[in-house]
Amino acid sequence: MKSQTFYTKRIKPLVFMAVVTIICIVLTSSLYLLTRERVAMNELFFMRRSILDAAGVEHSGDVEGVNSLYESVVKEVGEVYVVGGNTYVKLFKGPGLWGEITILVGFEEDLKTITGVSVFAQNETPGLGARIEEPWFSQQFRGKEGPFSLVEEGTAAAKSEMDAITGATRTSDAFKNIMNRAISESATLKGGQ
Amino acid sequence: MARGMVKKTFLTPLGKDNPVFVQILGICSTLAVTNKLANTMVMVLGVMFTTALSSWTISLFRKQIPSRIRMMVETLVIATYVIIVDIILKAYNPEIWKQLGPYVGLIITNCIVMGRVEAFALQNKPTLSLIDGLASGMGYGYVLLIIAFVRELLGSGTIWGYQVLGSWWTKWAIMVMPPGGFFMLAILIWVVHEGVMKEGKNG
Numbered sequence: 001m002k003s004q005t006f007y008t009k010r011i012k013p014l015v016f017m018a019v020v021t022i023i024c025i026v027l028t029s030s031l032y033l034l035t036r037e038r039v040a041m042n043e044l045f046f047m048r049r050s051i052l053d054a055a056g057v058e059h060s061g062d063v064e065g066v067n068s069l070y071e072s073v074v075k076e077v078g079e080v081y082v083v084g085g086n087t088y089v090k091l092f093k094g095p096g097l098w099g100e101i102t103i104l105v106g107f108e109e110d111l112k113t114i115t116g117v118s119v120f121a122q123n124e125t126p127g128l129g130a131r132i133e134e135p136w137f138s139q140q141f142r143g144k145e146g147p148f149s150l151v152e153e154g155t156a157a158a159k160s161e162m163d164a165i166t167g168a169t170r171t172s173d174a175f176k177n178i179m180n181r182a183i184s185e186s187a188t189l190k191g192g193q
Numbered sequence: 194m195a196r197g198m199v200k201k202t203f204l205t206p207l208g209k210d211n212p213v214f215v216q217i218l219g220i221c222s223t224l225a226v227t228n229k230l231a232n233t234m235v236m237v238l239g240v241m242f243t244t245a246l247s248s249w250t251i252s253l254f255r256k257q258i259p260s261r262i263r264m265m266v267e268t269l270v271i272a273t274y275v276i277i278v279d280i281i282l283k284a285y286n287p288e289i290w291k292q293l294g295p296y297v298g299l300i301i302t303n304c305i306v307m308g309r310v311e312a313f314a315l316q317n318k319p320t321l322s323l324i325d326g327l328a329s330g331m332g333y334g335y336v337l338l339i340i341a342f343v344r345e346l347l348g349s350g351t352i353w354g355y356q357v358l359g360s361w362w363t364k365w366a367i368m369v370m371p372p373g374g375f376f377m378l379a380i381l382i383w384v385v386h387e388g389v390m391k392e393g394k395n396g
Contacts, residue, residue, distance in 0.1 A: 013259040020266050024273040031277060035284035042287040123294060127228045127349055127369030130292075167366035 046120065048074075053118035054106035055083035056142060080189050087115050088189040094178035097170045099123030101132070105141075105182040111189055117141045117179070129171030137165065146183040148176050202325050206332040213336040213378075214385050218304040223337055224374035226296050230353045233341035235289050239278045239297055241330030244306045247271045248314040248326030255315050267310050268301070275300045305333055340377045344368045 045063050048070040052059045059069050075082045081089040089106040101122045106115035117138045124130045131137060140156060140163055150164040150172055162179070164172035212218045219240075226236045247270050251258070258266050279297045282290040290297070300306065309329045314322040345351055348368030350358035367373045 008259075013262045016257070016259055017262050017265060020269055024269050028273055028276045028280070031280050035280055038284040039287075042284070046287070121291075125370065126232070126292065128366065166364075167369070 050104045050118040050120045051081050051083065051089050051106075053138070054089045054104035054116045055081075055087045056106060056115040057083060057087075088186075089115075090182070090189060091120070092178050092182045092185075094174060094181065096122060096124050096174045097129055097168075098125070101171075101174060101178060103175075103178060103182075105179070105186075107186050107189060111186045112145050114141045114144050114146070114183075124171045125168065128165065129168040131165050131168065132171060132175055137163065141179070147180045148183075150176055198321065199324060202321055203328045206325065206329040207335075208332075211332045211336065212305045212308070212329050213333055214382055216305075216308070217382075218308055219333050220378065222296060222299060222303055223340065223378055224371050225299075226293065227337055227341040227374055227377075228344050228348060228369045229292075230338065230341045230345050232289070232292055233337050235282070235286075235293060236296060236300075237330070237334035237337055239275070239282075239300055240303060240305070240333060241327060242278060243271060243274045243300050243303075244309055244326035244330040244333075245323050246274050246326070247306055248309050249319050249323040250274075251310045252314040252317060252319040252322035263315070264311075267307060271306050271310070272301050305329055336381070340374065340381060343377055344373055348373060 041063075045066060049059070049061070049066050051074060052066065052070060055074075057069070057073065059066050073084045075085075079090060083089055083106070086109045087106050088111065089104055091102060091104055093100055093102045095101070099122070101124070102120040104118050104120055106117070107113065108115055119133045119138060122130065122132060124132060143159075144162070145159045146162075148160055148162040151161045153163050153166045155161075156163040162176060164176075206212060209215065213220070213223060222236065222240075227233050247267070250270050251267055254266075275298065278300070279290075282293070282297060306326075309322075309326050313325045317325070342352065345353075346357070347365045350356060350362045350364055365373070368377075
């Protein structure tokens with residue numbers, strides 16, 4: 001056993017740690033840089049797909065299909081996405097149960113009738129609140145007007161009723177609030193606000 | 194390296210020294226991600242990748258790492274592998290990445306990874322450590338998949354996202370929430386200890 005010199009006791013651990021840290025940083029940051037474009041493309045694809053969903057436009061679901069369709073029908077006016085000249089889609093955010101919920105809401109020419117809703121980002125409980133991402137939930141808004149009140153899952157019929165999710169009361173409530181705020185702001189969408 | 198040693202290293206974490214059943218490690222993620230089979234599978238693959246490669250890496254440098262800072266080095270190596278998993282998922286499977294959210298990053302704090310590095314990789318050769326890490330990840334994985342299977346079936350009436358139980362099935366919301374994970378895990382540990390392991394102890 002060699003004796004503990006100043007070097008082995010103090011200097012070597014420091015140098016070792018510094019070298020390991022540098023290696024790890026170089027590895028992870030180069031991987032990040034290598035995939036950066038792909039990640040940005042994914043984000044853009046998700047956004048475009050959500051906008052088309054909210055506008056109620058049929059699309060193929062794959063990257064090329066969504067991108068080419070988006071470029072041909074969507075015009076960005078300020079913060080508003082004008083789809084096909086007569087549908088107005090905008091991003092709305094609000095607090096959910098665990099984190100922020102970001103949704104896109106589309107309105108028809110009259111700025112009252114909803115063409116669709118799509119969830120862009122959410123952090124709700126998987127299997128409960130996270131069911132806001134499921135098609136049955138977001139599709140229930142098509143053709144409705146609001147302002148909404150919650151009814152039991154599977155019973156919404158009137159234009160101002162929305163299905164709540166069983167077991168996710170607080171998420172349903174938060175979602176209703178975001179929807180109602182979107183509806184109260186919808187009249188200004190044509191100005192691109 | 195003896196063949197027997199390899200076999201033993203591989204089988205122990207799957208059976209009598211299972212990280213979840215026997216060592217009761219990695220419980221946090223067991224509860225968090227097991228309400229859907231698909232998410233659980235991705236998590237399991239991530240943990241297997243991380244335990245195997247961090248054990249291998251640490252074992253490779255076990256003679257060079259000053260023992261005073263070994264834990265810092267271990268954490269750093271583990272974190273690096275987890276970030277690699279996270280970035281790759283984000284780039285190539287963004288749908289799953291979105292669903293798993295922060296849980297991928299939390300593999301770093303999974304006690305099994307650090308536990309195997311400390312308990313095994315520091316004393317053993319790289320290849321053996323790689324096998325041990327992989328087997329520990331698998332031992333953790335199959336327990337999680339069993340739990341996820343039951344939780345998804347009872348909680349959502351689906352398996353791997355496909356509807357198997359009809360509309361007559363009343364979904365057990367408790368199974369989807371974290372307490373459901375506690376119940377399932379406890380029941381499973383009890384069954385395994387009473388049913389499977391008792392015989393081994395007596396014999």
